[in-house]
Amino acid sequence: MPAREPQYGPEDGVELPIPEPPKPGERLTGDEPSAAARRSTDEPTAADTTDLRSPGAPESGTRSGFVALAGRPNVGKSTLVNAIVGRKVAIVSDKPQTTRRAIRGVCTGPDYQLVLVDLPGVQRPRDLLTERMQGRVETELRECDAALFVVNLEEGIGPGDRWIAEALRKANVPVIIVANKVDRLNKSKLITALNETNELGLDAEVFPISARYGDQVDALVDHVSALLPEGPFYFDTRDSSDQRLEVHLAELVREQVLRRTFQEVPHSVEVEVTDIERRDDELLIVSAAIWVETDSQQGILIGKGGDMVKRIGRAARKEIELEMDEHIHLDLTVRVRKNWRREDRLLDRLGIE
Numbered sequence: 001m002p003a004r005e006p007q008y009g010p011e012d013g014v015e016l017p018i019p020e021p022p023k024p025g026e027r028l029t030g031d032e033p034s035a036a037a038r039r040s041t042d043e044p045t046a047a048d049t050t051d052l053r054s055p056g057a058p059e060s061g062t063r064s065g066f067v068a069l070a071g072r073p074n075v076g077k078s079t080l081v082n083a084i085v086g087r088k089v090a091i092v093s094d095k096p097q098t099t100r101r102a103i104r105g106v107c108t109g110p111d112y113q114l115v116l117v118d119l120p121g122v123q124r125p126r127d128l129l130t131e132r133m134q135g136r137v138e139t140e141l142r143e144c145d146a147a148l149f150v151v152n153l154e155e156g157i158g159p160g161d162r163w164i165a166e167a168l169r170k171a172n173v174p175v176i177i178v179a180n181k182v183d184r185l186n187k188s189k190l191i192t193a194l195n196e197t198n199e200l201g202l203d204a205e206v207f208p209i210s211a212r213y214g215d216q217v218d219a220l221v222d223h224v225s226a227l228l229p230e231g232p233f234y235f236d237t238r239d240s241s242d243q244r245l246e247v248h249l250a251e252l253v254r255e256q257v258l259r260r261t262f263q264e265v266p267h268s269v270e271v272e273v274t275d276i277e278r279r280d281d282e283l284l285i286v287s288a289a290i291w292v293e294t295d296s297q298q299g300i301l302i303g304k305g306g307d308m309v310k311r312i313g314r315a316a317r318k319e320i321e322l323e324m325d326e327h328i329h330l331d332l333t334v335r336v337r338k339n340w341r342r343e344d345r346l347l348d349r350l351g352i353e
């Protein structure tokens with residue numbers, strides 16, 4: 001294990017100052033309508049192009065585009081998005097299938113804007129939840145301007161990677177292979193692992209990086225931004241994500257659950273922020289439900305004498321306070337909802353679509 005500190009790994013919180021804390025009900029930053037959402041439904045018109053130029057953007061000569069991150073679960077896609085954006089927009093864990101929604105992370109340079117689309121890990125669907133996650137991956141790959149295909153060099157190239165390579169070939173978008181976790185390999189293993197990426201048969205440049213420690217991440221950003229088409233900025237230059245505040249805060253709670261649970265439990269848990277309310281004494285109360293599928297999972301999450309839910313609550317509150325830049329009270333309840341992974345309406349409400 002290197003002695004260096006991870007940048008945005010699961011062990012750390014938000015490290016950069018947050019310019020303007022979002023208010024309840026707002027998106028994570030800024031409140032312009034999401035250009036990304038508009039783009040996925042409408043063909044832009046000349047008028048749209050003018051409207052979309054965001055405050056703070058240079059008058060002309062800018063590049064912008066949507067760059068999707070594809071890869072197997074757990075390869076480090078969300079860690080890379082956070083490293084590029086410079087703050088935690090997506091939660092990270094050592095459990096596969098952490099990411100459940102497409103999350104846009106915005107990285108704005110002097111004359112470019114990269115909209116990174118963090119995606120769930122590519123997998124075989126097992127239920128409505130994973131069907132929706134996989135459907136979202138396919139849609140986003142069809143609509144992006146370029147894709148970062150993240151592979152885990154430590155584990156090497158496997159059948160899952162070859163399947164994704166094939167899907168990317170079909171999507172016909174420019175691809176860059178991002179060979180992640182180089183910090184886990186010595187030089188000779190690194191060379192062998194990098195050679196394995198040839199097996200993918202993609203006409204793509206390979207970037208060895210460590211998302212966790214930030215190695216070569218700036219070089220990757222330079223390379224990707226040079227590939228973007230000319231175009232206006234889609235987001236306000238101060239934006240870092242298109243996520244709704246409620247969803248982001250729920251994810252910060254789920255991240256703490258993922259850290260403390262094992263086997264099937266992490267996959268059985270979803271979190272919904274049910275209320276954000278300011279009390280008369282000005283304290284902000286965030287109420288959240290932790291959904292689980294069985295009574296025994298509820299018992300695990302509550303813990304002996306409520307010990308587990310208290311620990312989750314304490315850790316999540318710290319993360320939320322960093323995000324909101326103020327003290328909050330976090331009210332957590334653990335509820336059983338047997339089939340939440342198969343419930344259309346609940347998944348819609350949770351924004352997993």
Ligand SMILES: Nc1nc2c(ncn2[C@@H]2O[C@H](COP(=O)(O)OP(=O)(O)OP(=O)(O)O)[C@@H](O)[C@H]2O)c(=O)[nH]1
Pocket residue numbers: 009010071072073074075076077078079080091092093094095096097098099100119120121122180181182183184209210211212213
């Ligand atoms: N050593 C090392 N670990 C990393 C690196 N990048 C990510 N990780 C770790 O890999 C695990 C998975 O990271 P995530 O970013 O959640 O992976 P993901 O691809 O988004 O996973 P899903 O959302 O499940 O598809 C976490 O424990 C990270 O800390 C890296 O460069 N080096």
Ligand SMILES: [Mg+2]
Pocket residue numbers: 077078079090091092098099118119120121
């Ligand atoms: Mg992820």
